[in-house]
Amino acid sequence: MSRPPLAREAVLDAFTRILVDDGERAATMDATARAAGVSKGGLLYHFNSKSALEEALVKRLEVLAQQDVDEIENSPEGVVAAHLRSSQNTGSPLDVTILAVSRLAQNGSDAASASLRRVRELWEDSLRAHTRDETALQMVLLVSDGLYFNAVLDLNALPGPTLEGTDLDALISAVVAATT
Amino acid sequence: MSRPPLAREAVLDAFTRILVDDGERAATMDATARAAGVSKGGLLYHFNSKSALEEALVKRLEVLAQQDVDEIENSPEGVVAAHLRSSQNTGSPLDVTILAVSRLAQNGSDAASASLRRVRELWEDSLRAHTRDETALQMVLLVSDGLYFNAVLDLNALPGPTLEGTDLDALISAVVAATT
DNA sequence: GTCTATAAAAAGATAGAC
DNA sequence: GTCTATCTTTTTATAGAC
Numbered sequence: 130m131s132r133p134p135l136a137r138e139a140v141l142d143a144f145t146r147i148l149v150d151d152g153e154r155a156a157t158m159d160a161t162a163r164a165a166g167v168s169k170g171g172l173l174y175h176f177n178s179k180s181a182l183e184e185a186l187v188k189r190l191e192v193l194a195q196q197d198v199d200e201i202e203n204s205p206e207g208v209v210a211a212h213l214r215s216s217q218n219t220g221s222p223l224d225v226t227i228l229a230v231s232r233l234a235q236n237g238s239d240a241a242s243a244s245l246r247r248v249r250e251l252w253e254d255s256l257r258a259h260t261r262d263e264t265a266l267q268m269v270l271l272v273s274d275g276l277y278f279n280a281v282l283d284l285n286a287l288p289g290p291t292l293e294g295t296d297l298d299a300l301i302s303a304v305v306a307a308t309t
Numbered sequence: 310m311s312r313p314p315l316a317r318e319a320v321l322d323a324f325t326r327i328l329v330d331d332g333e334r335a336a337t338m339d340a341t342a343r344a345a346g347v348s349k350g351g352l353l354y355h356f357n358s359k360s361a362l363e364e365a366l367v368k369r370l371e372v373l374a375q376q377d378v379d380e381i382e383n384s385p386e387g388v389v390a391a392h393l394r395s396s397q398n399t400g401s402p403l404d405v406t407i408l409a410v411s412r413l414a415q416n417g418s419d420a421a422s423a424s425l426r427r428v429r430e431l432w433e434d435s436l437r438a439h440t441r442d443e444t445a446l447q448m449v450l451l452v453s454d455g456l457y458f459n460a461v462l463d464l465n466a467l468p469g470p471t472l473e474g475t476d477l478d479a480l481i482s483a484v485v486a487a488t489t
Numbered sequence: 490g491t492c493t494a495t496a497a498a499a500a501g502a503t504a505g506a507c
Numbered sequence: 508g509t510c511t512a513t514c515t516t517t518t519t520a521t522a523g524a525c
Contacts, residue, residue: 136490152416154334157518169520171491179519209485235412236332265488271455272448272484304452305389307487308445316508337500349502351509359501 137175140165141189144182148229153236158182183233187244190230193223194248198255208259209269212252216273264299317355320345321369324362328409333416338362363413367424370410373403374428378435388439389449392432396453444479 143164147156158179162172176182197215204211218224227248233241253270260266323345327336338359342352356362377395384391398404407428413421433450440446 134490153332154416158520159518167490168492170493173520174490177520207485207489209489213484232415235415236334260488268452269484269488271452273455275451275454303487304393304449305387307483308440308449309387309389314508338502339500347508348510350504350511353502354508357502 134175136165136167136171137185140167140172140175140182141185144186145225145229148232149225153232156232183238184240186226186233187230187240190223190226190244190248193226194251197223198251202255208256212256213269213273213276216276264303268303314355316345316347316351317365320347320352320355320362321365324366325405325409328412329405333412336412363418364420366406366413367410367420370403370406370424370428373406374431377403378431382435388436392436393449393453393456396456444483448483 140161144156144161147160147164158172159169161182162169165172172182176185201208201211201215206214218228227245230241230244234245249270252273253266256269257266260269320341324336324341327340327344338352339349341362342349345352352362356365381388381391381395386394398408407425410421410424414425429450432453433446436449437446440449
């Protein structure tokens with residue numbers, strides 16, 4: 130776990146920022162290098178290819194997500210409340226990294242999709258012990274996803290598993306009961 | 310409202326499919342033309358430019374979204390339940406169009422972002438009369454967003470307004486009360 | 490480690506034949 | 508209405524100097 134070179138981190142930061150602010154198409158190696166204050170050759174010294182850049186970003190996400198879960202587990206407010214609160218996108222390193230990786234996922238990166246699924250499973254496993262039942266767990270996760278995605282004006286959220294018919298009915302009933 | 314040419318609709322369908330399946334970057338005019346079974350020149354007869362293609366897709370979304378709201382208003386199941394059920398992405402024309410337009414929005418298209426916001430406002434206005442209060446309304450919309458986005462394996466949902474601090478607290482309390 | 494220069498492919502768009 | 512051919516710009520990647 131030796132600290133990575135500064136230029137390398139700067140490139141990753143710039144890549145993230147462009148992905149989130151302007152989208153995947155704008156996040157070219159040229160634009161990333163310029164935003165990071167290095168030349169294209171300099172960038173390619175640290176990342177041999179575009180996919181190497183993407184892989185590095187995915188790796189960064191995995192580390193940040195695990196840290197997030199660990200912090201929430203120790204929150205005095207309670208895991209559910211802390212999780213929902215943390216779903217309010219505030220521009221934290223984890224927030225922007227999730228958004229950046231989801232941009233990659235939506236452009237066909239299987240590694241990015243898989244990573245986002247793992248993050249969601251981390252959350253799910255963390256929340257399970259603190260919710261009444263599976264329906265309640267799904268409701269928390271759904272509201273969390275909705276929150277996350279709504280916390281930014283023109284951004285999106287992250288992938289997850291589909292819901293079966295019976296679960297969907299139970300969920301609808303619960304939400305209807307709680308809201309009408 | 311005369312019926313548009315078949316080739317034109319085929320191009321729009323192909324563009325939508327590629328956007329949803331492979332992302333914005335893959336949705337080139339070349340690939341779209343090929344998938345629609347026309348040449349690049351043929352495509353450019355119907356849509357003078359890439360942005361003309363995008364504008365046509367946004368227009369299609371507006372029409373489909375209004376139809377959806379009209380149907381839900383007349384649902385015997387009730388507006389809230391029908392809305393949540395309809396948020397389960399089933400690959401309907403509206404579903405795929407929303408996803409396609411959200412891909413454009415995430416790549417910097419202001420027109421696409423604005424259109425998605427309008428769709429969400431349509432839903433919000435439709436649901437308001439059928440929910441207990443503003444917190445309940447937001448909860449329904451959030452769960453709907455979460456549902457929508459989770460109904461597909463590696464896709465995303467749609468933009469919306471941010472939540473204020475007090476609203477967030479009220480929401481967290483409500484969800485916590487309903488789920489723990 | 491970082492740079493410039495350049496090659497090779499793909500993108501959007503135009504021109505004009507049919 | 509639909510096609511092929513072509514131009515221009517952008518993007519990824521390589522080569523090699525410093």
